[in-house]
Amino acid sequence: MSTRYKDFGSGGASDAAPLSFRLHDEEFHCVKAVQGKVMLDMVKESSSEDPAKNAEMIEKFFSQVLMDESYERFQALLVHKDKIVTVDALAEITGWLIEEYTERPLEQPEIS
Numbered sequence: 001m002s003t004r005y006k007d008f009g010s011g012g013a014s015d016a017a018p019l020s021f022r023l024h025d026e027e028f029h030c031v032k033a034v035q036g037k038v039m040l041d042m043v044k045e046s047s048s049e050d051p052a053k054n055a056e057m058i059e060k061f062f063s064q065v066l067m068d069e070s071y072e073r074f075q076a077l078l079v080h081k082d083k084i085v086t087v088d089a090l091a092e093i094t095g096w097l098i099e100e101y102t103e104r105p106l107e108q109p110e111i112s
Contacts, residue, residue: 019100021093024083028070034101038064042098058094065097 016032038061045057066074078085 017110023074023089023093024077024087026073026077029067030070031064031067032076034065039098039102045084050100058090061094061097065101 019030021028042061048054063071077083
């Protein structure tokens with residue numbers, strides 16, 4: 001009788017490249033990889049029809065992916081009176097980060 005066994009090593013993503021983005025002439029640095037649970041939580045929470053819950057999910061996502069110093073600057077930018085960051089921009093950044101972390105492009109709607 002053979003034993004069923006598989007070694008999953010370190011769980012993956014240990015050799016991920018650095019990840020960063022620029023917004024309002026500031027560069028924000030992200031962690032190289034995130035826990036799979038962070039991505040699962042995004043999927044779970046994104047199905048909510050409650051706008052407050054979706055906003056909370058996005059806020060939590062940025063707190064998990066941005067390096068501490070970048071997260072502090074990002075939060076300051078989001079309340080700056082002259083440097084507006086729209087909801088669309090936040091969604092675009094979130095989508096791009098998810099694509100990078102999962103190494104899968106998000107499906108784009110077909111344009112007719």
